Amino acid sequence: MSKSSKSSALHEQDGVSQSDITNAASIKSIKRKRKIQPTVEDLVSEILNGNITALSRAITLVESSNPKHLEKANAIIKQCLPYANASVRIGITGVPGVGKSTFIEAFGLYLTSIEKKVAVLAVDPSSSLSKGSILGDKTRMEDLVKTNNAYIRPSPSGTSLGGVARKTRETIILCEAAGYETVIIETVGVGQSETAVHSMVDFFLLLKIAGAGDELQGIKRGIIEMADAIAINKADGDNLKAARLAKVEFNRALHLYPQKASNWQPKVTLCSALERQGIDDLWVLISEYIKHVKDNNYFEQNRTEQNKFWLLQTIEERLKSDFFNQKNIKEALHTQLELIENGKTTPFVAAEYLLKLNSL
């Protein structure tokens, strides 16, 4: 147990993990409990009651790098597991400028309006609490943040995508146990993080806007291949005509891709997050998709495959971090890289040297 709650990774980050809907009395009660370090059982039962503060604390344990916290987090996850899995997990990506935050806010508000509980998570390896690129989204989702039945959690910090992704993947379980039946995971439309998010969701949505003739250029082909739907946002006012054209073009392009394992033909829709138009249509589309993949069993198969993938990913990530974080390896690696720069060794001889150092 840590001596001071201030220096503990469990110390509450004001404005980050707390939500406006937690009332003062419950904060007081939780704070009282904190002094006596809530047990795993306490946290689990509070999470199952839908207590947001308990949920946030459990997520903080998941995000901690303290081995004791990790152990506690694993115990909580294990107990939450039987109550999880009953949600729809939706990945949303799009490059900066497509209006991702506005869209997620409109989508989240729509879902709560039809009596669904929605959790919004993020995978952004470049963000950290200090830099806070996704943390900003929370302040931008002003209406959603005030809404009952919505829980927003910024991206965990971390330099490795594997680590960030693992934490988000575990957080999904906790949110589901807390009764959030729709879990949205957002990511920025650049780099490798889409693949990580794609491997933890049931439905993958690509947000686009109609551009000046660049509908098909400059888009990462791999991301389009992953999409179960493309929503063309900002389809309003003067943009509407261009958006309609883009829809036709994308629909044509999508037919060139090979058949998906889910047997689902990806769709293109129009929406205006700003005017809150087309959001309901998109939800109908997602519901159709879920029915389709539940009927043909792909939903279950996909989740099982994802779980196997994450087992192997987690192990690989840990083997690497355990190796490269050793002080003597760090120093020796530095030297070996210099030798490589000067052409004094081969990568393979250097690797052997470092691996031998590890086994000493």
Add this chain to the structure above:
Amino acid sequence: MSKSSKSSALHEQDGVSQSDITNAASIKSIKRKRKIQPTVEDLVSEILNGNITALSRAITLVESSNPKHLEKANAIIKQCLPYANASVRIGITGVPGVGKSTFIEAFGLYLTSIEKKVAVLAVDPSSSLSKGSILGDKTRMEDLVKTNNAYIRPSPSGTSLGGVARKTRETIILCEAAGYETVIIETVGVGQSETAVHSMVDFFLLLKIAGAGDELQGIKRGIIEMADAIAINKADGDNLKAARLAKVEFNRALHLYPQKASNWQPKVTLCSALERQGIDDLWVLISEYIKHVKDNNYFEQNRTEQNKFWLLQTIEERLKSDFFNQKNIKEALHTQLELIENGKTTPFVAAEYLLKLNSL
């Protein structure tokens, strides 16, 4: 030392590592030496003399999974290193049907005709000596195989791309020390192996044929991005017109890609490997490229970056194989995967369990 040369990984695979140009007398002399297990020094000095049998034996050591052989291989590579690096490394990819073997044969014959020594290696993780998908290429390159100054080695076998790639990467060093100044590494145009090959060559060539309007569809964008040149093969007879059209189209497409780090603008050429047309033009193109990147220093920078990449890759590969090849881990992994299939555990709890087992 192994008791029987038959059961040793060094046992000669007839028709694979031997070449027709090794005469009976030298085979006899090598076989005599083998009985007294040639030392590292023997092998190195024979390799530096350009002795093909010694080169093949050293490569067999590199490909072996016996730790003793690995140690010997590393010692040989280390001693060969000062004599290596003086070659041009060319990666060639293309989907089945573009005439890759015919092209490499024509290209290799052209290079030997201008007094160059050429080694042809391969990276094909799906092949193994028994399945032999690339081994077949050797019999298809009938003329090249009989040519002095050409050395053909099939893809090392192995299930992991990392392992296969490492072996090929080390084999390049040995071939260079044996005086092969052009090293061609071929791979099939599907999957991840292009990235591995791209990270071990100076010049990356994509082979294509003109198709029925599918010039831009169905090509992996990532592979086009890697290409320093696209050669449109089978540009002969009735195909010539379509090939010329394809050239225009590809040239246009290549201009849409971002500037390469090498500052080189990728080119499109036509050739007919069957009629041995356009091969000399391609060599002129490659020579221009090499001059360009040597002048702007990219050649050296790129090789250094590749070496650093391979250092990290080799370590990661070994950490994984050391972990997953343990008997108790294999069994426990099997059980944990079953638990995941039945929804009885999470990937993260299972990973923790396996990692703990490892550290016991």
